[in-house]
Amino acid sequence: MTAALLEVSDVSVRFGGVWALRNLSVRLDGGGIVGLIGANGAGKTTLINVVTGAVRPAQGRVLLDGHDLTAMTAHRAARLGLARTFQNIQLFGSLSVLDNVLMPYRIRHRSTLRQGRARALALLEQVGLADRADGRPYELAYGQQRRLELARALAMAPRLILLDEPLAGMAGRESEEMLTLFGRLREQRVTLLLVEHDVASVLRISDRVLVLDHGRLLADAPAAEVVANPAVRTAYLGDAMGADD
Amino acid sequence: MTTMRSRTGPVMGFAVFAAVLLSVPAVFTRVPLYTMSTAVLMVLLALAALGLVPLAGRARQVSLGQAAFYGIGGYTSAILTTRYGLGGWWALVAGALLSAAVAWLLGSLIFRAQGHYLSLATLAFGLALAALATQLPMTGGNAGITGVPALSVLGIELSDDLSMYYVFAGMLLVATVAVQVLLRSFWGAALTAAGDSPVAAAASGVDVAGLRRTAFVVAAVLASVAGSGYACWYRYVDPGVLGLLSSVELLVIVSVGGRDSVWGAPLGALGVVTLTQLSKEQIGPASGASFELTAYGVILILSLLLLPRGLAGLPAILLGRWRRHRLTTGRIPREAR
Amino acid sequence: MHHVLSYVVIGLAGGCPYAVVGLGISLVYQVSGVINFAQGDFVMLGGLTYAVAGEAGLPAVVAAVVALAVTAACGAVLQVAVLALAAGAGPDRLITLTIGASILIQGLALLWFGADQHFAAPFSGDREVRLLGVTLSDQYLWCAAVTLSAVVAVRLLLYRSSWGRGIRAVAADRQTARLVGVSPLWMATVTLVLAAVLAGLAGIVIAPLQPPDAAVGLALGLKGFTAAVLGGLSSPMGAITGGLVVGVVEAVVTGVVSSGYRDVIVYGLLVAVLLLRPTGLLGRAVAERV
Numbered sequence: 001m002t003a004a005l006l007e008v009s010d011v012s013v014r015f016g017g018v019w020a021l022r023n024l025s026v027r028l029d030g031g032g033i034v035g036l037i038g039a040n041g042a043g044k045t046t047l048i049n050v051v052t053g054a055v056r057p058a059q060g061r062v063l064l065d066g067h068d069l070t071a072m073t074a075h076r077a078a079r080l081g082l083a084r085t086f087q088n089i090q091l092f093g094s095l096s097v098l099d100n101v102l103m104p105y106r107i108r109h110r111s112t113l114r115q116g117r118a119r120a121l122a123l124l125e126q127v128g129l130a131d132r133a134d135g136r137p138y139e140l141a142y143g144q145q146r147r148l149e150l151a152r153a154l155a156m157a158p159r160l161i162l163l164d165e166p167l168a169g170m171a172g173r174e175s176e177e178m179l180t181l182f183g184r185l186r187e188q189r190v191t192l193l194l195v196e197h198d199v200a201s202v203l204r205i206s207d208r209v210l211v212l213d214h215g216r217l218l219a220d221a222p223a224a225e226v227v228a229n230p231a232v233r234t235a236y237l238g239d240a241m242g243a244d245d
Numbered sequence: 246m247t248t249m250r251s252r253t254g255p256v257m258g259f260a261v262f263a264a265v266l267l268s269v270p271a272v273f274t275r276v277p278l279y280t281m282s283t284a285v286l287m288v289l290l291a292l293a294a295l296g297l298v299p300l301a302g303r304a305r306q307v308s309l310g311q312a313a314f315y316g317i318g319g320y321t322s323a324i325l326t327t328r329y330g331l332g333g334w335w336a337l338v339a340g341a342l343l344s345a346a347v348a349w350l351l352g353s354l355i356f357r358a359q360g361h362y363l364s365l366a367t368l369a370f371g372l373a374l375a376a377l378a379t380q381l382p383m384t385g386g387n388a389g390i391t392g393v394p395a396l397s398v399l400g401i402e403l404s405d406d407l408s409m410y411y412v413f414a415g416m417l418l419v420a421t422v423a424v425q426v427l428l429r430s431f432w433g434a435a436l437t438a439a440g441d442s443p444v445a446a447a448a449s450g451v452d453v454a455g456l457r458r459t460a461f462v463v464a465a466v467l468a469s470v471a472g473s474g475y476a477c478w479y480r481y482v483d484p485g486v487l488g489l490l491s492s493v494e495l496l497v498i499v500s501v502g503g504r505d506s507v508w509g510a511p512l513g514a515l516g517v518v519t520l521t522q523l524s525k526e527q528i529g530p531a532s533g534a535s536f537e538l539t540a541y542g543v544i545l546i547l548s549l550l551l552l553p554r555g556l557a558g559l560p561a562i563l564l565g566r567w568r569r570h571r572l573t574t575g576r577i578p579r580e581a582r
Numbered sequence: 583m584h585h586v587l588s589y590v591v592i593g594l595a596g597g598c599p600y601a602v603v604g605l606g607i608s609l610v611y612q613v614s615g616v617i618n619f620a621q622g623d624f625v626m627l628g629g630l631t632y633a634v635a636g637e638a639g640l641p642a643v644v645a646a647v648v649a650l651a652v653t654a655a656c657g658a659v660l661q662v663a664v665l666a667l668a669a670g671a672g673p674d675r676l677i678t679l680t681i682g683a684s685i686l687i688q689g690l691a692l693l694w695f696g697a698d699q700h701f702a703a704p705f706s707g708d709r710e711v712r713l714l715g716v717t718l719s720d721q722y723l724w725c726a727a728v729t730l731s732a733v734v735a736v737r738l739l740l741y742r743s744s745w746g747r748g749i750r751a752v753a754a755d756r757q758t759a760r761l762v763g764v765s766p767l768w769m770a771t772v773t774l775v776l777a778a779v780l781a782g783l784a785g786i787v788i789a790p791l792q793p794p795d796a797a798v799g800l801a802l803g804l805k806g807f808t809a810a811v812l813g814g815l816s817s818p819m820g821a822i823t824g825g826l827v828v829g830v831v832e833a834v835v836t837g838v839v840s841s842g843y844r845d846v847i848v849y850g851l852l853v854a855v856l857l858l859r860p861t862g863l864l865g866r867a868v869a870e871r872v
Contacts, residue, residue: 052448073447073452073454074444074447075447075448075449075450079450084448086444086445086448088757090445091441091442091445092437092438092446093442094303094437094438094440094441094505095434095438095441099434103438103449103451104449104451106431107449107450107451108450149445152449153448155449156450301678305673306674307674307677307678309681351857354858355856355857357860358856358860358861362811362856362860364617364619364677364681365617365807365811365852365856366853366856368619368804369804369807369808369849369852369853369856370849372800372845373845373849373850373853376843376845376849377846379842380842380843380846440674493685496678500678534692535689535692535697535796536689536693537689538686538689538692539685539689539690539692539693541682541685541689542682542684542685542686542687542688542689543686545678545679545681545685546664546679546682546683546686549671549675549678549679549682550667550668550679553671
């Protein structure tokens, strides 16, 4: 069996007396959009933190392409092709919009300034920010800031991008644009792990959906099956689906 | 990186800076309040504070340990020259190497932890060193070490303030250029990014802990060189140079001058030395010390609240650049520094 | 052996004020994410005001109330007139602001009270007690009693009052706290005033043992930091244990090694803890609060 893109095996994390994650195992083979949903406190953010190395699990391992991420610092994991965006937008406010993308690109590709610049501009073009390259991140509108974060993540030429609530606080049109972008990235064979509160959007765009409940994996199936799963409906989706109907 | 507005700007800046440094002796010997010895002190303080620009200004790591490295430089120079007969410049280099090694070791350990422990650790480190210096026979206890020989250049002894000033003003100029080159390099951009958002920088492949450590070492070396210069100029060191007040003084200097620009250090040094002179002349040395503390406190708080970019940021405000940012966006930057 | 035991007893009693100072530091760090460098100067201010008021002839209780009112006011001013104005500033600027506040308080105290030490009478005269074969000033018992009451009061406040719920909510998650109607800024003010009052209390009980002067805040503050960091910084009750550890280390070093090296070792302890065990002796690894 070849190494999976991401393999989370038997991971447990404990905060005080509470298990934030309990014996969690997930395998992503690469490609497509994988949605991760669950109620508040179900362990979504903890899972992201474990994968990116911000939290060290009490037990279990996380492998990216066969490399053990469990004891790895965040920047090494990033250089192996693990990129992410943040729930509360994290941009480099003192750098220009272009430099926000150029800096990670040059780290990852060890490129010259000239090559990197062209590439970074192309990435900004892809997220529709090329005309704002010389501006500062805080001059951008909220949705644009989210897209800049995505362009910065793409600059790492990632195998896997963790998207932490990328639609939070966005108006309808903005989140549609974002979802279209995700669709295009799927065509480019980038794997997206999408953590999102907006369940309807996740179910619509994801190829596969993971449902967490109290630190355990409640379901792992294509979106259509997850919607039909009675355990998921009672534990979590019930309200959301009811509201949608 | 790409945001460099023009290549002539910085060169012009350094030409003006060199001209100002050259004209200081002519001015300081003619106006009240200043003397050549205040000029030497100013240059040494600017050199010691300069390292805080990358460290505190860009990487946003507050260090209260600058005085400790200033002290390590001063004591190393004093001990090696008076007890082992080493030449002053070699002792200065030895002090800088020792400071670099200590900073590297401290930095390797302290930056493993996330959070803002550097300020606490460096404060405790400086005070522990100061307490140690009062106890050890080698450092001469509370009395300190006297009889430190003056530095000499090309056989000329720097025993007067004027020659000492020129040599250290030259070193300040070189150090300012070097720090500016560092800040403009890729390293500087990565350091700035790590200051803006450590988590995002790490996710972008930046070795945040390593960068912080390098900035800490650079700051330590600059402070150490200034401390060695001080010992050889004053011909004397005592535990007072290691104290908290000297560290706070250096922090006040870059905060007043401007933490994210290399001009912050010389501008701040001018401001702080002026204030110290004023308090000595107007109030007298006795209550001058308490006045100085109060004034440092007020100035530090006011400059952080009202002039986040310090004196070095004033031209930008006056030219309206800052205001334009706010007007065009309607959003005040979250991290408006 | 007998000596060591006696130093431990003295250390436990003498460490009580450090524990109270550390408790305040850790509460503020939890709620605002700020290491408050002015905490030691609150201790100094409390002790000095108490001693000066006592020397001026005020009854001890009145002097204590005045001292606590002064430190509480000082804490409120620091939050409202300094830290709150820097809303949106990063932790580096907030820390630097508290450093500014620290030297400002010290400078003002020097201007008002001068550089001299001031003396306060022990609470119950010059009585002494014998405890486990050690003769101690009564004041050490007061230290322990006041610390115990302060800890109980803080626990009650945190777990039995609406303010306490607010403080814990902000400490756990600012965003969520704001969503449920708790104002982080208001809770930060409450916490800083609480920390200042705790510092003032420590200053008052320690004043008869170590006559305060305007410069004493730095040393007391650092011992409080050591206490808080030993306890893991984010665990208020851990700071209590930390304070007792600092007290014992200080007493044993002073008694067994030499009083000259006391500061070297106490400050060195803080450096060592920060370098080797930054999550504290009791703490566990916690991710950076983003």
